Amino acid sequence: MSVLRLENVSRWYGNVVAVNGISMTIGPGVTGLLGPNGAGKSTLIHMMGGFLAPSSGTVELDGAPVWGNPDVYRSLGLVPERETAYDFLTGWQFVHAMAKLHKLPDPAAAARRAIALVEMEHAQERAIGTYSKGMKQRIKMASALVHDPPVLLLDEPFNGMDPRQRLQLMDLIRAMAAEGRTILFSSHILEEVERLAGHIEVVVAGRHAASGDFRAIRRLMTDRPHRFLVRSSDDRRLAAAIISDGSSRGVHLTDQGLEVEAVDFQRFTWLLPRVARDAGVRLLEVSPSDESLESVFSYLVAQ
Template identity: 75%
Template sequence: MTTLHLDHTSRWFGNVVAVNDVSMTVGPGVTGLLGPNGAGKSTLINMMAGFLAPSGGTVTLDGTPIWRNEESYRSIGLVPEREGMYDFLTGREFVVANAELHGLDDKAAAKALATVEMEYAQDRKISTYSKGMRQRVKMASALVHEPSVLLLDEPFNGMDPRQRMQLMDLLRRMGEEGRTVLFSSHILEEVEQLASHIEVIVAGRHAASGDFRRIRRLMTDRPHRYLVRSSDDRALAAALIADPSTAGIEVDLKEDALLVQAVDFARFTALLPQVARAGGIRLLTVSPSDESLESVFSYLVAA
């Protein structure tokens, strides 16, 4: 069992703190690293892969520091978000080159290409590949030495639905085999389909850790803000504020609407149409005003 461990790990670039005092353990199975864009996910992954030194704290693989430890590269495969590819090579040549860096032969490259289902295009130049095909060739190069740890930075970017399903199935199988798989994403649905365990990063800080369903429930149960327009905002506000599912209502003069804070999401969504019907009020607009990932994660940090 191969385990990555971060202990009070930080990384800063000049005066910019990209990762701030993060501690987490990533073990066998599939783990999702979730957070909004710019949260520090790529910096964390680069430290786990041994490409960045921690400015503070430690990053270890089975208890051994990864930074400047060449042996660790035998166990780690990295699929970076950035391209970093040689467009003048064919897909096969690119994967063979990576195999040779590990002292392996063409057979290892052929197996890796077959694993990601890229044999059909292996003799085409990478310059002709779509974004999804480039992602899969990067995946093949990371798998060529059959690593026990696989780190993927936004691996589903640019993939069509079929390619996404193929990659999800592959990562799921690898997790079931006992490999340690960590992938980053800023999209909740991607993580929900693949990872039961997640780590949440917001603004470089560790915001939450654990079972996806438990953390997803926290996201659902947080106070929600809705923008509501109706044929009689005054009467609607009076009826809603009388119910315990509503914590507060403001009048947004600019939007000519009500801003409603609901503390019981399920009860409020059932209450609103009932109150409107009972009062003869026509609902013109009902829309969430804080449904961005940033707002969700900010709530988790404060919780």
């Protein structure tokens, strides 16, 4: 089980600070790295991958420094956002070359296995310059997997993929996580992160904004009202009871039910069944309407 640790890591370019004093631990499973454009996500991934030196702080893989340590590449696989393959090479030549660079005992067998994992056998003899964006992403993924690394760093891995390709890669990432691998990926499509990541790390303006399960992060945001959709046997009567009880900041009657803004998450969820009982109303559905990753991310970015 491999673990990446960043301790008070900063990176600056002249007077421009790209990453400022970030500490985080990336362990086995799938971690989503989130942040607005320019937040420092790619800079962080390049430092984790040993392609960029921290200006200050340390990046370690299993206790060993990543920067200036070629041995870590036996354990790391990286899929960068920008294109990294020569267009004149075929997919097979590119992945096979990566296998030989890793000095694997049977480079051809390793290349075949990696290409099959990303379902690119049908195009492996074509020049990469003829590939679509999604195909280029998949062949880069094969090159990162060719030495079977326990740690994967994926920078926008789903860019340009069609829905079928995206689902196939999601299944592959889940399967590798289930094997105990450590996988960090960034994506600007929040639905992908919500479906894949059991843990998120959020970076805003080069600083670490949040870490953990996004639902738990949402419940810690006590300065933001929590929104719920409530359906009942009598929405109007329940709305009047909630308003008179004072357990919420606002109640709106809609075609779908009641939209309730509760200031205190725990107090509201404890009081609501009692308020409904006292009003003689049966609750049919109570569901948070702003606990999605999109809501949490928008709140964090706006802070």
